[in-house]
Amino acid sequence: MAELFIEFEDNRLLSTLCGEYDRHLTQIEKALTVQLVRRGNQITIIGEQENADIALDVLETLYERLETGRPVEPADVDRELRMDTHPPEPTPNGDQLEMFGRGNYEIKTRKKVIEPRTDAQKAYVKSLFENELAFGIGPAGTGKTYLAVAVGVSMFIDGKVDRIILSRPAVEAGERLGFLPGAMEDKVDPYMQPLYDALNDFLPGKQLAKLKEEKKIEIAPLAFMRGRTLSNAFVVLDEAQNATTMQMKMFLTRLGEGSRMVITGDRSQVDLPRGVQSGLSHAEQLLNGIKDISFSYFTASDVVRHPLVRAIIEAYDEDSQKAFERQQQRQQQQ
Known part of the structure; x- marks a missing residue:
């Protein structure tokens, strides 16, 4: 002692x-x-x-x-x-995550200053500022979407982009809610609520409402992106694991001049019908290694929600690993 x-x-x-x-x-x-x-x-x-x-x-x-x-x-x-x-985790290509100093990496918004809380988050934020196309992949609660929206708001405030566009697939998490009442905005709002929650953390209510009215901030389902060219914008696709391969290709090819695009998702929470390949996994296999496209990975150790969330994720990961090992053993026995 x-x-x-x-x-x-x-x-x-x-x-x-x-x-x-x-x-x-x-x-x-x-x-x-x-x-x-x-x-x-x-x-x-x-x-x-x-x-x-x-x-x-x-x-x-x-x-x-x-x-x-x-x-x-x-x-x-x-x-x-x-x-x-927690020492930096090795990335899939064997490189060590870069250290950026402590307490100095800040994202300034209208309501608060955001600081990454893990080395993986620091590397992720750095990649968002440096790359025109960035992927953030990992479990729930690791700040993938929150930090991406914060960087988008910061770049918008600094005049580096003219607008913010936030999107996600309108896919239900295992339930079928049926037809929702109201106009189109009323129908899609429940799916977009996590994005509204993040924006409300960074911008005053009146300013946010005005920016939405002026179309400086857009929140729309992935299906509404077809046919558009997104120039001078900070674009975020959330829950990308629920995009199909064709939807992912469509979205990625919307990238226009002066824009930044961020794709976030969790490969363990795919809600697509059985047999439909996730566009996130496909894009990861296809695009990893291309210059100027970054991939940031998170683990349970990067969870910044309630401490129990980390324990829950680790328990599910352990169970999935055991199930995989049992399947391998059965195949060997056959």
């Missing part, structure tokens, strides 16, 4: 660092299995040497963040813990 000490000059900043009712300290204690004891302007860290060193590093980084005038929220604590405890 190690016992480390760290002192802070500004008690006001230290109070913010600890959080209301020391909730930030509690968050660090639970994540690293250490004990943090605050006395005056000093915090004592008690625990295994490796975890105590990580806790010390996290506290110092968060305090430096406060010194620059930026806030510290539970999400910021979570990000620093992840950066210290």
Whole structure:
């Protein structure tokens, strides 16, 4: 067991660092299995040497963040813990994910500043700014769509694109809802709600409504994209695993001059009829390796929703792996 000490000059900043009712300290204690004891302007860290060193590093980084005038929220604590405890995952082609520094990679929107919380998210955000066509593939809750929309809003605010176009296939998740009442917009809105939720996080309500009215922001089903050329726009296709191969080809060929296109999806949540190939998997096989097209991959360790979401995804992945191994054994026996 190690016992480390760290002192802070500004008690006001230290109070913010600890959080209301020391909730930030509690968050660090639970994540690293250490004990943090605050006395005056000093915090004592008690625990295994490796975890105590990580806790010390996290506290110092968060305090430096406060010194620059930026806030510290539970999400910021979570990000620093992840950066210290999860080394970069190797990408499918064997390269290591690039490190971009800590706490400096920001996406500015009208309502908030977004910061990636894992190395995979940092690599993904970097690829969105650098590539005209980018894919984000991984399980639910890893921020694929959220970060893509945030980058789109940021580029729109900076004048790098003239409009934002968000789309997704209007495919039901295992249920048949039948015909929905209302006009066309009323019918498709339930499918588009996750995209509205992301936009509402980044833009004030009145401004968002005005931009939609002026067609500066469009949210439409994938089927409405045929025949269009999307120029000077930031385009996002969400839930791309539910696009067919023909739909994916149609969408990808909409890319026009001055535009950026992002394709996000989760290969484990395909809702297409049995026997219909997912356009996302097909495009991944076909386009991987083409220059200026990036592929970013996420795992359960990148989940930033409730901690139980990560545990649920890992349980399902483990079950799928066991089922695959049983199938392989049966084939060998035959």
